[in-house]
Amino acid sequence: MxxxxxxxxxxxxxxxxxxxxxxxxxxxxxxxxxxKPVLSVDECAQLLGLSVSYVYRLTSEKRIPHYKPHGKKVYFRREEIIEWALSNKVTPDGEIADCIRTHARRARRGV
Structure with a gap:
């Protein structure tokens, strides 16, 4: 036992x-x-959290930076993909309000 x-x-x-x-x-x-500095479509999709088919769609619409050295396989540079993903920043309302206040103060001072 x-x-x-x-x-x-x-x-x-x-x-x-x-x-x-x-x-x-x-x-x-x-x-x-x-x-890895160079990514495949699968790796790019995983990095961005997107489906592979959507990444292919982005490449066919030329909306994402990519490379096709032999006309078939698609490759991506990691640094370009990260830069592309962060390229359209949406500014929070609080940050916009702070900017407006700063400009209003400067305008009142005549600076």
């Missing part, structure tokens, strides 16, 4: 070890991907 309990515990712990190893492999793969 004691042997059955011990073997059950060792099986459970080996499954836990395997699960943790799988997590580590995934984290390592993500880290390696985050350092």
């Amino acid at each position: 004691k042997e059955q309990i011990m073997s059950h515990k060792s099986v459970a712990s080996s499954w836990e070890i395997m699960r943790e190893l799988k997590k580590l492999e995934q984290l390592l793969a993500q880290q390696q991907q985050s350092q």
Whole structure:
């Protein structure tokens, strides 16, 4: 009976070890991907949180910077994609109000 309990515990712990190893492999793969300067369509979609089909649509509409060195496969430069994703900032109302107050004060002073 004691042997059955011990073997059950060792099986459970080996499954836990395997699960943790799988997590580590995934984290390592993500880290390696985050350092790549050139991305595939799949990697670009994952970086932006978009579907692959939508990324292809953006490329066909020439709305996202991309490269086609041999006319078929599409590649992206990581830095350009991040810059593109952050290119249309929406200014919060509070920031706009602060800007208006600052300009109003300057106008009153005659500066």
